Amino acid sequence: MSLLSIEHLTIRTGAQPLVSDLSLTIAPGQRLGLIGESGSGKSLTALAAIGLLPPGLSAGGSVQLAGHEVVGTRDANLTRLRGAVAATVFQEPLTALDPLMRVRSQIAEPLRRRARRDGRRIDVEREVVDLLGLVAIAEPERVARSYPHEISGGQRQRVAIAMALACRPQLLIADEPTTALDVTTQASILELLDRLVRERNMALLFISHDLPIVSGIVDDVIVLRRGEAVERGAVARVLTRPEHGYTQALVAAAHRFDAGLERAP
């Protein structure tokens, strides 16, 4: 069974379609990338996947998380699926974290929820520190005691990843997880995501506007333009032999900025 199965998804604001007739599936362990520019509907698709579309937007079609329908389901019934099946990491870790809560308490919340779900007792303090170690935070005890504003942007994104992992999801949805980060920090966060997804055998839905980043982390890719899938296939094929005119233009543009760096070692 697919972890995520989207069929004929349409997202509208009023009569205006923002995503049109989008279908995709993600099997356990599969890594899928959604490539698109602003307004392509890639982030809305991620939100629709976990039933978190903002008010004013309506979804049609079907979204199933591990066989459970998301479209039209009450929020209370979705909280069980969120975390257990899919967890999300967003672009801006500063807004994803509660500024008034210490890192420890933020990670403890999903840990406790999982413990209740599994009906077992856990040593929350230890698991928080273990998780911070897992996301390669150098001083886990200190960071656990910190508020979000007291740690760096890269560390904040690591904390957000730790929160997502605390639920032991089968599918990790990452929406532009490195876009707000410096390039050297970005490289280490991508490495971390790649390793964690592999080690924990998670599936990955990776959303980005950045072609080279997507090429390094997913197997398959869908190119979105104004809410419509214009091309899909193995990422190596799509980015080396694009068929749709729009993908061809994107790939050519990305090569323009790559070309200047070709002389680099």
Added chain:
Amino acid sequence: MSLLEVEHVGFGYSRDRRTLDDVSLALERGSALGIVGESGSGKTTLLRLLLGLNRPSTGSIRFDGDRLDAGNAAFMRIYRRKVQAVFQDPYSSLDPRQTIGRIVSEPLRALRIEGDHRGIVAEALTSVGLERGIVERYPHQFSGGQRQRIAIARAIVARPQLLLADEAVSALDLSTRVRIVELFQRLATQMTLVFVSHDLGVVAALCDRLVILQQGRVVEAGGTREILSRPAHPYTISLLNSVPRMPA
């Protein structure tokens, strides 16, 4: 004589922290200089000093041999005519209540430049690839890429010698970014350009000279080609290795 000479410049917003520390660089007429650094490197602060928005606490900045004197109103009026800037966010840098014509002609009025403003504005709009007929319209009627073209038209309308750009393509989509970089490439043949960015790929496509800033210090400076093919400083090397590449 270099068009711009930055000599041993230091600056701090607060007394206990130096944002820029002993920064020196020289910019020849007609060249395009990329200033590359990550957040906190001081690249935007350096640009603010070059614009005269802040004054260096140590060292000096010279333009065409004259010392930049942010407190001297007469000097700054002439300086602004010669040096203009384009910023990152095309949504916040254009006044939403002004027509495009008013926005683009603003430097002409502020600098009290005589002449046929309509004609000068039309020429600036054409040279950034926009229709001259858009002068009656408002910023909200344009996309991000078009707004950045409008901001560039405003920057070049008074025919500056030096154009300063701060992350001027970072907020744009990839396909738009390519076209705006092409526009900067064309402008760089007509004026001297300082292009501040975190994006090495964009800078490599646009600039012949490169300065790498890390925590307020210049760690490497020279020709773009030379630095990219033989980076000497460990930070430059890690920066280069961090840039994700397209599959071959």
